[in-house]
Amino acid sequence: MQATIIEAINDALHEEMATDDRTLVFGQDVAESGGVFRATEGLQETFGGDRVLDTPLSEIAIVGAAIGLATYGYRPVAEIQFSGFLPPAFDQLVTNASRIRWRTRGELTAPMTVRTPYGAGVRALEHHSESLEAVYSHIPGLKVAVPSTPHDAKGMLISAIRDPDPVLFMEPKHVYRSFREEVPDGTYTEPLGEAAVRREGEDVTVIAWGAMMHKTREAVDNLDGIDVELIDLRSISPLDRETVVRSVKKTGRCVVVHEAPKSGGFAGELIATINDEALMFLEAPVERVTGFDVPVPLLAMEDFYIPQPPRIEEAITETVNY
Amino acid sequence: MNEDPRPAPARPISADAETVSQDDVDVDTYRILEPDGSYDAERLPDLDDETFRELYRWMVLQRVFDNRATKLQRRGKLGTYASGRGQEASIIGSAFALSDQDRIFPYGREAGTLLIHGLSMRDLLLYWRGLEDASRMDGANSFGVAISIGSHVPVVTGTAWGMKLDDADSVAFANLGDGATSTGAFHEGINFAGVLDAPAVFFTQNNQYAISLPFEEQTAADTVAQKALGYGIDGIRVDGNDVLAVYNAVLTARENAMDGTPTLVEAVTYRRAAHTTSDDPSRYRERSEVEEWEKQDPLERYREFLQSEGLFEAIDEEAVREEIDEMFDDAVAAADEFAERDVREIFEHLHEEMPPELRRQLSEYEELLDERPDMYEHIEQRPKG
Ligand SMILES: Cc1ncc(C[n+]2csc(CCOP(=O)(O)OP(=O)(O)O)c2C)c(N)n1
Ligand SMILES: [Mg+2]
Numbered sequence: 092m093q094a095t096i097i098e099a100i101n102d103a104l105h106e107e108m109a110t111d112d113r114t115l116v117f118g119q120d121v122a123e124s125g126g127v128f129r130a131t132e133g134l135q136e137t138f139g140g141d142r143v144l145d146t147p148l149s150e151i152a153i154v155g156a157a158i159g160l161a162t163y164g165y166r167p168v169a170e171i172q173f174s175g176f177l178p179p180a181f182d183q184l185v186t187n188a189s190r191i192r193w194r195t196r197g198e199l200t201a202p203m204t205v206r207t208p209y210g211a212g213v214r215a216l217e218h219h220s221e222s223l224e225a226v227y228s229h230i231p232g233l234k235v236a237v238p239s240t241p242h243d244a245k246g247m248l249i250s251a252i253r254d255p256d257p258v259l260f261m262e263p264k265h266v267y268r269s270f271r272e273e274v275p276d277g278t279y280t281e282p283l284g285e286a287a288v289r290r291e292g293e294d295v296t297v298i299a300w301g302a303m304m305h306k307t308r309e310a311v312d313n314l315d316g317i318d319v320e321l322i323d324l325r326s327i328s329p330l331d332r333e334t335v336v337r338s339v340k341k342t343g344r345c346v347v348v349h350e351a352p353k354s355g356g357f358a359g360e361l362i363a364t365i366n367d368e369a370l371m372f373l374e375a376p377v378e379r380v381t382g383f384d385v386p387v388p389l390l391a392m393e394d395f396y397i398p399q400p401p402r403i404e405e406a407i408t409e410t411v412n413y
Numbered sequence: 414m415n416e417d418p419r420p421a422p423a424r425p426i427s428a429d430a431e432t433v434s435q436d437d438v439d440v441d442t443y444r445i446l447e448p449d450g451s452y453d454a455e456r457l458p459d460l461d462d463e464t465f466r467e468l469y470r471w472m473v474l475q476r477v478f479d480n481r482a483t484k485l486q487r488r489g490k491l492g493t494y495a496s497g498r499g500q501e502a503s504i505i506g507s508a509f510a511l512s513d514q515d516r517i518f519p520y521g522r523e524a525g526t527l528l529i530h531g532l533s534m535r536d537l538l539l540y541w542r543g544l545e546d547a548s549r550m551d552g553a554n555s556f557g558v559a560i561s562i563g564s565h566v567p568v569v570t571g572t573a574w575g576m577k578l579d580d581a582d583s584v585a586f587a588n589l590g591d592g593a594t595s596t597g598a599f600h601e602g603i604n605f606a607g608v609l610d611a612p613a614v615f616f617t618q619n620n621q622y623a624i625s626l627p628f629e630e631q632t633a634a635d636t637v638a639q640k641a642l643g644y645g646i647d648g649i650r651v652d653g654n655d656v657l658a659v660y661n662a663v664l665t666a667r668e669n670a671m672d673g674t675p676t677l678v679e680a681v682t683y684r685r686a687a688h689t690t691s692d693d694p695s696r697y698r699e700r701s702e703v704e705e706w707e708k709q710d711p712l713e714r715y716r717e718f719l720q721s722e723g724l725f726e727a728i729d730e731e732a733v734r735e736e737i738d739e740m741f742d743d744a745v746a747a748a749d750e751f752a753e754r755d756v757r758e759i760f761e762h763l764h765e766e767m768p769p770e771l772r773r774q775l776s777e778y779e780e781l782l783d784e785r786p787d788m789y790e791h792i793e794q795r796p797k798g
Contacts, residue, residue, distance in 0.1 A: 120626065123625050123626075123696070145625065147626070147632065148562055148595045148596060148623050148626070150596075179596070179598070216492070217558070219560075354770065383760065383778070384770065386763070388543075389544065391544050392543075392545070393543075395759060397791075399792070401781070401791070405784075405785065
């Protein structure tokens with residue numbers, strides 16, 4: 092079928108609910124109204140109120156309860172309405188979800204998924220626009236996935252739900268509905284922890300993920316005469332070091348693009364990885380195009396904050412001409 | 414010793430007699446104006462005639478502002494907007510009970526409270542247009558809007574604590590919804606206020622919904638007000654469509670709070686509009702339910718009171734609405750004329766002094782914007798207010 096990212100996510104949830112009756116979906120406004128972005132539309136009608144629930148306005152309890160259910164043998168898929176409201180539940184992710192397997196030496200595990208839309212560009216109110224993937228990537232034991240296409244959104248969400256450990260599934264809401272592509276019917280998985288090479292090239296490696304993949308692709312398409320190898324990281328944690336390093340060894344140049352602020356952003360980890368494993372192959376310093384070290388502005392100025400294609404083009408050109 | 418010394422679970426020798434449950438608590442709803450137009454004259458607040466009328470005018474203002482802001486959003490001239498339609502008595506009644514020195518912690522649905530507390534209508538519109546500058550809340554003695562639901566509650570406690578240390582003649586005033594009462598921040602913040610005897614008022618507009626979730630599913634508690642008992646503070650449940658009752662309740666809560674008893678007020682009302690302009694309530698509630706609440710219109714109820722007291726004759730409703738419309742037009746015009754945005758704004762005010770790296774990011778960006786004017790093809794920025 093042809094599907095947008097949001098439709099692909101909805102489809103993945105339907106598939107997994109049907110496949111495993113210990114899969115539960117809950118969160119704010121997910122059941123009766125089908126989610127503020129309609130990601131969970133139709134689930135309650137199909138699978139009933141015991142498996143698809145609206146919760147109180149309690150992020151801590153949503154994530155905490157998912158951990159309780161998961162360690163008890165269920166497969167919870169919790170929705171946090173906007174990733175800007177996940178911070179209260181940070182404690183549950185750090186204190187319990189990410190380390191219960193480690194703490195109990197494998198006696199208890201937390202096969203749970205927390206889905207949450209992230210990122211700027213939808214003209215929302217404060218706290219609706221951040222990209223905190225690097226923050227969550229710093230928690231050992233927590234997987235962090237960020238799809239950028241409908242095909243991956245479905246395949247990776249199914250992987251996340253089936254994963255034996257907790258996965259934070261960050262959805263690029265800016266491109267939830269911006270395009271359709273062919274998405275296979277039925278179940279299939281796209282692996283977590285593997286980047287995808289979207290375009291092979293010789294001159295420079297460009298790495299992005301989530302909504303930034305689309306800005307980056309636009310930039311790459313505008314650049315005549317530069318042969319870009321474009322990597323969609325897809326998984327922030329675990330990180331597919333191999334694909335990144337192999338590519339940078341080939342091209343000798345690299346640009347990383349992310350929406351989050353620069354300082355402490357995930358580009359830092361990628362650059363460190365490249366330094367560790369491909370330093371001698373570099374012909375130019377690795378560039379990064381990122382959000383600024385400020386909160387995402389309110390809607391009037393948010394487009395200024397988001398890395399736009401011309402900024403990305405400049406960085407790629409500079410790196411190639413270094 | 415036995416491996417498991419416990420007996421098989423048996424029928425308990427009942428401790429029921431000692432169990433406390435919410436059935437033991439009687440939470441009355443305080444009211445002055447009955448829906449049938451009658452009222453309890455003993456309870457009327459001690460206000461002069463003009464103030465009685467002002468209350469009405471401000472409720473009309475809230476209504477008109479919500480209507481016009483919603484329309485402005487539809488025309489693409491405002492961001493997402495959250496209307497207070499149906500909650501005018503709660504919004505205006507509570508605001509009238511406050512003083513300028515009280516610091517208010519709004520949550521978004523209370524235009525009238527912010528305006529009464531000193532914010533200009535232009536700045537309120539600019540806030541909903543997503544301009545950082547408006548969040549100064551110039552002149553309104555306000556912490557700014559708690560978009561992260563419940564996040565302000567512990568902050569209210571801290572501010573009240575400071576007021577107590579200063580022996581200040583004021584309270585910290587939180588506005589929140591029924592949904593916020595389920596957050597951890599709500600519980601921790603109010604419990605701490607109780608321990609501190611802090612002069613805080615936690616004003617909850619129970620409008621029966623948190624987006625699509627009805628109050629009955631938000632909590633197993635019958636009321637919000639009873640939650641006060643768990644924290645050892647006082648609670649008041651009031652008819653939130655009765656502006657005089659809300660006024661008295663918040664006045665009482667404020668007085669209590671300044672005497673060392675933080676107070677949780679629950680105003681029982683109804684959100685008649687969509688959650689925000691991006692919400693479609695037909696997905697989760699019946700139109701007939703809204704119609705039932707329309708019959709409880711707070712403006713009509715109060716108008717009837719004014720009429721029976723002979724106070725309404727001095728109000729020319731049409732003129733009042735016209736005046737508010739003009740204020741609104743002027744505010745839109747002033748917002749439209751607000752100075753052109755500058756990219757520096759998003760870098761400023763994060764630190765008292767901009768750190769070198771941030772300065773570098775800004776100047777690099779300014780250069781880029783000069784060199785690549787095509788950046789503006791990607792920036793659907795509102796150049797003015
Ligand atoms: C911590 C947090 N979680 C979720 C949201 C998304 N959200 C915005 S308003 C809202 C419901 C608020 O309900 P309530 O507190 O009753 O206030 P009302 O909107 O009814 O006035 C939700 C879930 C949020 N803003 N903050
Ligand atoms: Mg509510």
